[in-house]
Structure formats: C-alpha cells, structure tokens
Amino acid sequence: MYLRGVSFTYAGGALPALRGVDLVVRRGEMVVVMGASRAGKSTLVKVLNRTIPSFQPGSLQGEIWLLGQRCEQETVADFAGRIGLVAQDFEAQLFSTSVECEVAFALEQFGVSPPEMRQRVHAALRSVGLEGFEERDPATLSGGEKQRLAIAAMLALEPELLVLDEPTTDLDPLGKEEVLAVLAGLRREGRTLVVVEHETIAAEMADRVVFLAEGRVLADMPAQAALRSPEWFRCCAVRPPDLAVLAHGLGWAEPVRSVEQAAARVRERLMPVQKDDRAAGQQQGEASGHDVLLVAEKLSLRYEAHAPPALANVSLTIRTGEFLALLGHNGSGKTTLAKCLNGLLRPSDGEVRWKGVPILSIPLAERAVAVGYVFQNPDHQIFADRVWDEVAFGPRNLGLSEQAVAERVRQALGAVGLLERCDDDPFWLTKGERQRLAVASLLALEPQVLILDEPTTGLDYNEQRQTMELICRLHRQGMTVIMITHTAWLVAEYAERVVLLHRGELLFDGPTHELFARDDLMNAARFRVPDIVRLGQRCGVRVRSVEELVRMVGRRSEDR
Ligand SMILES: Nc1ncnc2c1ncn2[C@@H]1O[C@H](COP(=O)(O)OP(=O)(O)OP(=O)(O)O)[C@@H](O)[C@H]1O
Ligand SMILES: [Mg+2]
Structure with a gap:
C-alpha cells in the first residue's frame, strides 16, 4: 500500500x-x-x-x-x-x-x-x-x-x-x-x-x-x-x-521495560520512608456517609426466559455526593443495571427506590430530575436536528418558561464547550462532540444523580480529560456521579468507590484501592490495574497517577 x-x-x-x-x-x-x-x-x-x-x-x-x-x-x-x-x-x-x-x-x-x-x-x-x-x-x-x-x-x-x-x-x-x-x-x-x-x-x-x-x-x-x-x-x-512518563519525569536516561524494573529504581529513591507515611499515600475518600438517595434491592433481570440473567440479585446503596465507577467485563450487566437505576428498565425481581419511594411509581418528569442517564452510544439518545433543541427538549418537558429553558441550555452547552455549535445539526458533530452533547442534554435537567455510560469512549486523551474535568466540576457542585467505564486510569484517578459486576452478579463494592489490590477479582473482571498503581503497590505507596508518584519521589529525595 x-x-x-x-x-x-x-x-x-x-x-x-x-x-x-x-x-x-x-x-x-x-x-x-x-x-x-x-x-x-x-x-x-x-x-x-x-x-x-x-x-x-x-x-x-x-x-x-x-x-x-x-x-x-x-x-x-x-x-x-x-x-x-x-x-x-x-x-x-x-x-x-x-x-x-x-x-x-x-x-x-x-x-x-x-x-x-x-x-x-x-x-x-x-x-x-x-x-x-x-x-x-x-x-x-x-x-x-x-x-x-x-x-x-x-x-x-x-x-x-x-x-x-x-x-x-x-x-x-x-x-x-x-x-x-x-x-x-x-x-x-x-x-x-x-x-x-x-x-x-x-x-x-x-x-x-x-x-x-x-x-x-x-x-x-x-x-x-x-x-x-x-x-x-x-x-x-x-x-x-x-x-515512559515516569522515566521522563524522574529523568531516567535508560528506558524501563517492566513495572518490576521501575519499582526497583523507585524503591531506592523512596528510602528511607516512615512506615506510616508509606501506608498513608494519597487520601482516597471512602464512601461518604451522607443521605441515601438510591437503593437497589436484590435486582434480577432476564431479557429472555431461557437466557442467563443479565442481573442476578444485585443490591446497592448510593448516597449524596458519591463518585463511583461501575466496572465489569463486556456483557456483565452494567448498562442493564444503569437503566434499572433510573427506571428505564423494569427488573424481573427486586426494586429500585429513590429516597424510599419505588422509582417506577415516580412520574417520568420527576424521575428525570432525580436520576439522569447518558447512553453508551450517544446516537441512541440524540434525535433533534439542532444542537440547541436537543438540549432544550428536557427542560421544556419540565414545563419551564422559555426564558428558564434558554438559560439552562446556555449553561449546559457552555459547560461542555458546545455553545458556539448551537445551530448545527448534531450529526455534523464528531463522536466526541456528540458524546458531550448527550451529557449536556442531561445537565440541562440538573439531575441529582448522573449516570454516565462510558462517557469517554472514542474521545482522544485531551477530550477525555476535558470531559472528566467537567464531570468533576459537577461533582464538586454536589452532583452524585456514577460512571461506567473500561478505562483503568479514569477509575484510578477519579473514582472513590467501585462496584464490580461479573456475569450479572455483584462481585465487589468498596474503595477503589482495595479492589485494585485484589488480583483475583481483577482477573475475573477482565480488568487491568494501571501500571502506575501496580508500581505503587510494589513500593508500598498508594498512588493514583504518575504525576503523584513523581512528586512523591521528588519530595522524598529533597527531604534527604
Ligand atoms: N435487549 C436484550 N435482549 C437480550 N439480551 C440482552 C439485551 N440487552 C442486553 N442483553 C444481554 O445482557 C447482558 C448484559 O448486557 P449489558 O448491556 O448490561 O452489558 P454491559 O456490562 O453494559 O456490557 P458492555 O461493556 O459491552 O457495554 C449481555 O450478555 C447482553 O448480551
Ligand atoms: Mg454497556
């Protein structure tokens, strides 16, 4: 060729x-x-x-x-x-x-x-x-x-x-x-x-x-x-x-070929370290003990009578202000669970409750401002022929005045950097932009819980960072975030709590670093812990990103 x-x-x-x-x-x-x-x-x-x-x-x-x-x-x-x-x-x-x-x-x-x-x-x-x-x-x-x-x-x-x-x-x-x-x-x-x-x-x-x-x-x-x-x-x-970033950041001339090799070099520079200092690492917030918003109780769902269940006896509690990642192999039931959590799907067994009330009994418009769901494929969601109308659809349905609708649309499009494209047809946008448009149309509803189903697929690294910054900003403003993803570094850097599904069953629910230390679960989940996290584990420090480890090593070297 x-x-x-x-x-x-x-x-x-x-x-x-x-x-x-x-x-x-x-x-x-x-x-x-x-x-x-x-x-x-x-x-x-x-x-x-x-x-x-x-x-x-x-x-x-x-x-x-x-x-x-x-x-x-x-x-x-x-x-x-x-x-x-x-x-x-x-x-x-x-x-x-x-x-x-x-x-x-x-x-x-x-x-x-x-x-x-x-x-x-x-x-x-x-x-x-x-x-x-x-x-x-x-x-x-x-x-x-x-x-x-x-x-x-x-x-x-x-x-x-x-x-x-x-x-x-x-x-x-x-x-x-x-x-x-x-x-x-x-x-x-x-x-x-x-x-x-x-x-x-x-x-x-x-x-x-x-x-x-x-x-x-x-x-x-x-x-x-x-x-x-x-x-x-x-x-x-x-x-x-x-x-490669670590080698660069620490000024190593020789390339490192494996996590083990890098760990040996980092360990030299981390010594001597106080025992408690090692264990502490970066503080990773545990599930915050705030008000209960959403409870899933013993959810089971079968799409077809003879097929294995897509969800089997899954129970979960979501509290205000949490940022949690939902993980699991392809077909493990993540999308199915997300759709149950906002009432798009009715489980065969069990119940989802929003602040104690069965979610399916809540009128649609109210449900939309309680739990928002951004589809895995944004094209399953986008239907209007103008970016502005796509985002305005939800707020209009809430019965807001045109002025209030316009204000919400402006804010939501501004937050995802698409305000200038408001007159375009959504299908002129790139995949990344359509992804952000899908997020914007949910933001305009100002839901208390936002579920994002693989919000960064098909985006380049800079767009992934921008999307995550946006999600973090909303989280800081009080939005509760549930993010489905297969991207390990996103989980390491952003999620405080992880929920792991495996063939429809809940296999783990707890702090991210605890799951990352469980090789058995990681293998079952077909997941890969980021290299930098594994390196930290080998050196006895808890790190979430390369930058964090570079800072740690730099600081320790100066201390000596
Ligand atoms: N409409 C449907 N009819 C029959 N089976 C379905 C249907 N939707 C999903 N399934 C099956 O249910 C299981 C769970 O699907 P789900 O979409 O929840 O997986 P997922 O964890 O989101 O996977 P992925 O990572 O690939 O998005 C899969 O085996 C899937 O094939
Ligand atoms: Mg899915």
Missing part, C-alpha cells in the same frame, strides 16, 4: 482533511495510526478502502496504490473481500438478524462453500469471544459485544489488507489485549494491517506508528522508538504509557 501526496477535502468542507499524506505500508506490516480528534484518521481509513472517492463527495488528489495496484477509477467493490474494514461507527455496520448470519453474509457473497463457511464463522466468533452468541439478534447485544461482532465479520472474510478504525473503544481491558493479539497474529501470517488506535498497547504490537496532525503525517517511526517518547503521544492527544 502506497500513498504519495494524498490530499482530500470533503465537499462543502472549508479545509482539507488530508494534506499531502505520504505513507508506505509493506505487505505483512502492522501500522498503527494515532492522532487527535479531527486529525484526519478516519478520512485516511476511507481512502484506504476506497469509500473515498466511491461514496464520499469531495476533491481527492495524489497517487494511491492499494494491494500493488494503482488506483484511478476503482471503487470499494473492486477490492471487496481483499480489503476488510471495521468502521469507527461499528453499530452502523451491523444489519443481520442473527450473529451467525452477520458473519456469514459476506462469505455467501463470495461463494465460500458451506462447510468452509461454517468453519470460518466459528473461528472468527471464537477469536473475539462470541462463541455461544450465534443465534442472538445483533441489536440486543451489549456495546462491547457489538464491537466484537463487527471485528468477527471482517476476520471471517480473511482479507489481505485489514483496516480498522478504533476497533477496541468499547472492549473490556482484557478484550482489547485479546483482539490486538489476534491482529498481531494475522500480521505474523503475512497479512497487512492499518489500525487507528488511541491506546498505546496497540503500538506495542505494531511495526510502526504514524502520528497524524491536522491532516498531515507528523511522524512515522518504529513502534519501539515511539513507545519511548511520550512527547509524540502527547502532541497527538494520546495518553502515553505510564512507565
């Missing part, structure tokens, strides 16, 4: 999305593309599978060679089966009535024999952990299960070139590693891969990393070199690896 001087401007777009991109990917290479939102990553992906120019009006320039062939008039269809795509909006890709048909569909088009088809479908589903889901309707899968299915459908096709646009955003941490390992395995078999990713673990498996910024290739370097240079990641809004 070879691009020379490739530029593209969307029809109606003021600025080019790609500007003179040069890129060579050799057969059998795995190249990871990283960059901030709007850097041009998805446009590049569309060029690589011929969606541009086949379906996307605009002006394309430059030389494009795909699979050894110079492209002039070729369309997507000319490379069908040879170039596979997992799109960023993977839900839009799914259309069949069963998981099995979804994966088999393309194989049928290419006349693959039934026995081979069965074998390929089975192997693809197994490699993404969807064995046993064959008969399920894709529309009823959990977010992460849908993303796994989109990947399986492409794997079964066995294309020569695989192009994946952020394929692991909704996967649990172990799921991310497993899918990336499958991709690395395909590379070893000689297939060629271009993977857009925000996570540095993808770089660990790649040959090269290409950093994009404002439509240009900023740098193209061997993956190992990229992994040692946090500044490249930072300038492309990717969270750099903990150990």
Whole structure:
C-alpha cells in the first residue's frame, strides 16, 4: 500500500482533511495510526478502502496504490473481500438478524462453500469471544459485544489488507489485549494491517506508528522508538504509557521495560520512608456517609426466559455526593443495571427506590430530575436536528418558561464547550462532540444523580480529560456521579468507590484501592490495574497517577 501526496477535502468542507499524506505500508506490516480528534484518521481509513472517492463527495488528489495496484477509477467493490474494514461507527455496520448470519453474509457473497463457511464463522466468533452468541439478534447485544461482532465479520472474510478504525473503544481491558493479539497474529501470517488506535498497547504490537496532525503525517517511526517518547503521544492527544512518563519525569536516561524494573529504581529513591507515611499515600475518600438517595434491592433481570440473567440479585446503596465507577467485563450487566437505576428498565425481581419511594411509581418528569442517564452510544439518545433543541427538549418537558429553558441550555452547552455549535445539526458533530452533547442534554435537567455510560469512549486523551474535568466540576457542585467505564486510569484517578459486576452478579463494592489490590477479582473482571498503581503497590505507596508518584519521589529525595 502506497500513498504519495494524498490530499482530500470533503465537499462543502472549508479545509482539507488530508494534506499531502505520504505513507508506505509493506505487505505483512502492522501500522498503527494515532492522532487527535479531527486529525484526519478516519478520512485516511476511507481512502484506504476506497469509500473515498466511491461514496464520499469531495476533491481527492495524489497517487494511491492499494494491494500493488494503482488506483484511478476503482471503487470499494473492486477490492471487496481483499480489503476488510471495521468502521469507527461499528453499530452502523451491523444489519443481520442473527450473529451467525452477520458473519456469514459476506462469505455467501463470495461463494465460500458451506462447510468452509461454517468453519470460518466459528473461528472468527471464537477469536473475539462470541462463541455461544450465534443465534442472538445483533441489536440486543451489549456495546462491547457489538464491537466484537463487527471485528468477527471482517476476520471471517480473511482479507489481505485489514483496516480498522478504533476497533477496541468499547472492549473490556482484557478484550482489547485479546483482539490486538489476534491482529498481531494475522500480521505474523503475512497479512497487512492499518489500525487507528488511541491506546498505546496497540503500538506495542505494531511495526510502526504514524502520528497524524491536522491532516498531515507528523511522524512515522518504529513502534519501539515511539513507545519511548511520550512527547509524540502527547502532541497527538494520546495518553502515553505510564512507565515512559515516569522515566521522563524522574529523568531516567535508560528506558524501563517492566513495572518490576521501575519499582526497583523507585524503591531506592523512596528510602528511607516512615512506615506510616508509606501506608498513608494519597487520601482516597471512602464512601461518604451522607443521605441515601438510591437503593437497589436484590435486582434480577432476564431479557429472555431461557437466557442467563443479565442481573442476578444485585443490591446497592448510593448516597449524596458519591463518585463511583461501575466496572465489569463486556456483557456483565452494567448498562442493564444503569437503566434499572433510573427506571428505564423494569427488573424481573427486586426494586429500585429513590429516597424510599419505588422509582417506577415516580412520574417520568420527576424521575428525570432525580436520576439522569447518558447512553453508551450517544446516537441512541440524540434525535433533534439542532444542537440547541436537543438540549432544550428536557427542560421544556419540565414545563419551564422559555426564558428558564434558554438559560439552562446556555449553561449546559457552555459547560461542555458546545455553545458556539448551537445551530448545527448534531450529526455534523464528531463522536466526541456528540458524546458531550448527550451529557449536556442531561445537565440541562440538573439531575441529582448522573449516570454516565462510558462517557469517554472514542474521545482522544485531551477530550477525555476535558470531559472528566467537567464531570468533576459537577461533582464538586454536589452532583452524585456514577460512571461506567473500561478505562483503568479514569477509575484510578477519579473514582472513590467501585462496584464490580461479573456475569450479572455483584462481585465487589468498596474503595477503589482495595479492589485494585485484589488480583483475583481483577482477573475475573477482565480488568487491568494501571501500571502506575501496580508500581505503587510494589513500593508500598498508594498512588493514583504518575504525576503523584513523581512528586512523591521528588519530595522524598529533597527531604534527604
Ligand atoms: N435487549 C436484550 N435482549 C437480550 N439480551 C440482552 C439485551 N440487552 C442486553 N442483553 C444481554 O445482557 C447482558 C448484559 O448486557 P449489558 O448491556 O448490561 O452489558 P454491559 O456490562 O453494559 O456490557 P458492555 O461493556 O459491552 O457495554 C449481555 O450478555 C447482553 O448480551
Ligand atoms: Mg454497556
């Protein structure tokens, strides 16, 4: 695959999305593309599978060679089966009535024999952990299960070139590693891969990393070199690896390869330390003993009579002012529990009470200002054709005056940085902006409890930080926050309390640091404790971020 001087401007777009991109990917290479939102990553992906120019009006320039062939008039269809795509909006890709048909569909088009088809479908589903889901309707899968299915459908096709646009955003941490390992395995078999990713673990498996910024290739370097240079990641809004940032922060010239190695070096500099000083670490607030807001009592829920329960006997108490994270593997029941907590779903057994009153008996408008829920996929929530109206819908329904509505909308859009876009159609916004719009429409209702279902998926690191700052600001102003996430550093840095679901059962409910010390639970939950937290554990200090440890080591060194 070879691009020379490739530029593209969307029809109606003021600025080019790609500007003179040069890129060579050799057969059998795995190249990871990283960059901030709007850097041009998805446009590049569309060029690589011929969606541009086949379906996307605009002006394309430059030389494009795909699979050894110079492209002039070729369309997507000319490379069908040879170039596979997992799109960023993977839900839009799914259309069949069963998981099995979804994966088999393309194989049928290419006349693959039934026995081979069965074998390929089975192997693809197994490699993404969807064995046993064959008969399920894709529309009823959990977010992460849908993303796994989109990947399986492409794997079964066995294309020569695989192009994946952020394929692991909704996967649990172990799921991310497993899918990336499958991709690395395909590379070893000689297939060629271009993977857009925000996570540095993808770089660990790649040959090269290409950093994009404002439509240009900023740098193209061997993956190992990229992994040692946090500044490249930072300038492309990717969270750099903990150990690289630590090495940088402490001025280590030699790279560190493992948590153990880093711990040995940090321990030297932490000595001597008072025993009680070590145990104290950063204060991590325990569940605050305020008023009880929400009580879930022995919730069970089965979507289908013969299916295993999505929730099994889950009890939970939420008090004012808490900030808690809801964790669990894909399909563990997080979204289901969240929807029960605000009355969107009725449990088969058990009850949710808001300040002692059954939530389902509370009128809808009142419920909306008690517990707000931001959907996992913002597109499930957004329906208006103007940003302003999207946010105004809720307050209008509360029967507020137009003036009060306008005030709320202005505040909510201002808080998420979208006030200037108030006249736009929501579907012109990027995924990150739509995510923030979904948050804004809940903020405008001023609920006492805000449940956010994976609010940072698909956002770049800077946007993730901005979103978290916004959520923290609301929390400081008294909002109670429940955040569903698969992102370990978010949990470490922000959550005081964690609730862990596993196959619909509640496995843990307590302080974050206690859960992080439980390897058995972390493994069961398919979760990964951040490197910096593990390093702290090895050194006997409780830390939540690299910056905290750097400060601690710096301070200790000065003390001596
Ligand atoms: N409408 C439905 N019909 C049948 N089964 C469903 C339906 N919705 C969810 N499920 C199943 O219930 C289980 C829990 O799903 P849920 O969406 O709560 O998981 P989750 O923890 O939010 O997962 P993810 O991390 O992937 O978002 C999953 O096995 C899912 O396939
Ligand atoms: Mg979910």
